[in-house]
Amino acid sequence: MQKYLSHQPLVKKCHHEHHSHEHHSHHDARSIDKKILRISLIMTFLMMLVQFVYSILSNSLALLSDTLHMFSDVFALGLSFFAIIAIEKFKDKQKTFGYFRLEILVAFVNALTIVLSAIFIIYEAIEKLFNPIVIDVKTMIVVAILGFLVNAFNAFLMFRGANLDNVNMKSAFLHMMSDLFGSLVVIVGGIVIYFTNIYYIDTILALILSLLLLRWAIKLLRKSINILLETSPVDIKSVEELILKHRQVCKITDLHVVEITNEMFVATLHIEINIENLVEFEILYKELSKELLEHFNIGHITIQPSMVKKENQ
Known part of the structure; x- marks a missing residue:
């Protein structure tokens, strides 16, 4: 990580x-x-x-x-x-x-x-x-x-x-x-x-x-x-769409992307997720981080998850 x-x-x-x-x-x-x-x-x-x-x-x-x-x-x-x-x-x-x-x-x-x-x-x-x-x-x-x-x-x-x-x-x-x-x-x-x-x-x-x-x-x-003024250097809607493509992500409750200096983007996000355990979250974290880095040059990612119960439980 x-x-x-x-x-x-x-x-x-x-x-x-x-x-x-x-x-x-x-x-x-x-x-x-x-x-x-x-x-x-x-x-x-x-x-x-x-x-x-x-x-x-x-x-x-x-x-x-x-x-x-x-x-x-x-x-x-x-x-x-x-x-x-x-x-x-x-x-x-x-x-x-x-x-x-x-x-x-x-x-x-x-x-x-x-x-x-x-x-x-x-x-x-x-x-x-x-x-x-x-x-x-x-x-x-x-x-x-x-x-x-x-x-x-x-x-x-x-x-x-x-x-x-x-x-x-x-x-x-x-x-x-x-x-x-x-x-x-x-x-x-x-x-x-x-x-x-x-x-x-x-x-x-x-x-x-x-x-x-x-x-x-x-x-x-x-x-x-x-x-x-910490205006997002990337399109927020595009970032949201990328995150929500993952089936484990149910909802984005908070998202911030700021630019510290040139080529130094920082993202913090609160998401509701539907997963079984911590291992699954770590996999999701790595996938999201890799995609945000590749697509938006965001090199510093912090994710705060909140768990939701599966519908069949």
Whole structure:
């Protein structure tokens, strides 16, 4: 029975071909994730300082918006890095599932920072539409290209080596991709402004980028909130149907399926059963546990039975 009481996320037998970690354990995957996050954190922090200085000097709102995205990236990468360290190092007997849920909290905070940053940029962009200012376009383009190269390198590292099935790493990767796109938008916008001298293009690009960021952030926010509210990660009705297919199960009186972190589903169920003895229940338990694991990736199953008398007795 112990095999159906996993206190670790499940290790998939295979991943998509573009993931290089398809045969690694979760411990190996987190070690790789930690190295990638450390490199990305240092590079992003340094680039953020450069962009901030030159966004002020060039008066570019689009460049400033990209700098704010980089700040949220630094914050996100730092939290993601801390979450992995906490899972590996911290031990607390009161936390019966460890610190895995910390990954979800980090994803929630990361998404929230993106939302707040986007709202601030939208506010600034609207103000600049009414009060446009001259922009140092050459500086804007050069710095944006540097930012693009840093973001492209970090995004490539994550895409090739990180466990993107994990919501924590996915939130960090989304930060990188949003910033990569942001740098590209600033570069294109800078080139257009250089040849047209239409400075409000900078503001329009900042608005477009912010709205796209909001869309990504809200999606991530919704997923992390669902996990924190212990919304079932699988279809409850399908789980009930699978359980009731067993002739020994008469009724499901209570059923809960929650997600602790990515690939770590926990199920508790109270069922009324019609069996002869404990040996029969153990067989039923193993069958149910095996099926729930195979069909729904539920790796931690607890069953509380209540006996009912047979009708002919």
